[in-house]
Ligand SMILES: C=CC(=O)SCCNC(=O)CCNC(=O)[C@H](O)C(C)(C)COP(=O)(O)OP(=O)(O)OC[C@H]1O[C@@H](n2cnc3c(N)ncnc32)[C@H](O)[C@@H]1OP(=O)(O)O
């Protein structure tokens with residue numbers, strides 16, 4: 604490894620520039636684990652970071668990519684050995700520490716998990732932060748008492764990465780999933796993932812009164828903003844809403860009525876977790892919560908396609924998970 608290709612985000616919060624460059628190993632950030640990367644993915648957050656449309660990057664310059672998978676080259680941590688297949692994500696990866704859009708990464712051991720038996724590095728990159736967060740949301744919603752017999756679960760932004768995996772996981776657990784999408788022409792895709800019904804976002808009726816007729820026992824919300832406000836007032840008694848994302852906005856207005864009269868629980872979901880939580884969820888993602896439709900959900904693109912994919916994610920032109928082959932697979 605003399606030099607390797609990397610996609611670097613440079614400039615300042617006010618003037619972000621992104622593009623391919625060559626890096627040397629000596630330019631990698633400190634960390635216990637050196638990983639030869641094979642796959643990364645393009646999350647919504649990656650697209651905001653690379654274009655400067657969101658205040659994501661906390662240190663310039665920074666290699667983008669908040670998740671990646673590959674093989675350990677060397678490790679100062681007893682948790683990992685040369686040759687281990689691993690997945691790296693969250694915390695400062697691709698935000699304040701060089702990330703996954705590169706041939707190599709050196710990272711703290713707490714940001715690394717083994718790719719569990721039953722999954723390949725490509726599968727792990729397909730799941731990535733998006734699928735991990737979907738699993739975290741489902742795990743938290745189950746802890747908060749959702750059960751299939753209590754009624755439908757709404758998943759919005761349904762063709763996105765988090766939502767695609769969430770639909771797959773909830774459907775395999777026996778929940779009736781209502782997929783809400785701005786792309787109703789993708790109904791076949793959403794039904795193939797397990798959605799029982801598909802509603803065009805423009806046709807979703809959530810009214811404007813403090814409480815509207817209760818329609819869902821639970822929801823996985825990738826959008827935030829007013830779509831989240833609509834969900835809150837239409838969730839049934841003791842329902843659970845997982846707040847994951849902000850694709851439609853960061854502000855919403857609500858009254859306290861759904862919370863105090865229906866006991867609706869709005870739970871925050873954050874993928875920056877400690878090692879025991881990460882190990883618990885990656886184990887579930889390879890066993891009882893293994894997504895059944897990874898091949899359908901993923902599209903694998905060459906490294907050179909990254910700028911185009913970033914533009915597509917910002918414009919909402921994507922479906923499922925876009926995986927980037929950043930290095931040679933074994
Ligand atoms: C895969 C994950 C995701 O996709 S998450 C969604 C994508 N992320 C975003 O869109 C967040 C982008 N960030 C922002 O828009 C802003 O940082 C902000 C609106 C959250 C806050 O902006 P503001 O200008 O008001 O203040 P600061 O940026 O200076 O932060 C204030 C305070 O909050 C702490 N903080 C900021 N970001 C995070 C974070 N990601 N996690 C935890 N805490 C955060 C920051 O350190 C400041 O605290 P202080 O104690 O003052 O240092």
Ligand SMILES: NC(=O)C1=CN([C@@H]2O[C@H](COP(=O)(O)OP(=O)(O)OC[C@H]3O[C@@H](n4cnc5c(N)ncnc54)[C@H](O)[C@@H]3O)[C@@H](O)[C@H]2O)C=CC1
Nearest residue numbers: 646647736760763764765825848849850851872873874919
């Ligand atoms: N809380 C956490 O730890 C995490 C949060 N997220 C957040 O979850 C959200 C989804 O992330 P991904 O699945 O990676 O994104 P994605 O880009 O794969 O999917 C986003 C979906 O939202 C739709 N969308 C975009 N703008 C919209 C708008 N204005 N109105 C309605 N729909 C819109 C898109 O068409 C797409 O279907 C993002 O906000 C992301 O920042 C993602 C991972 C972890």
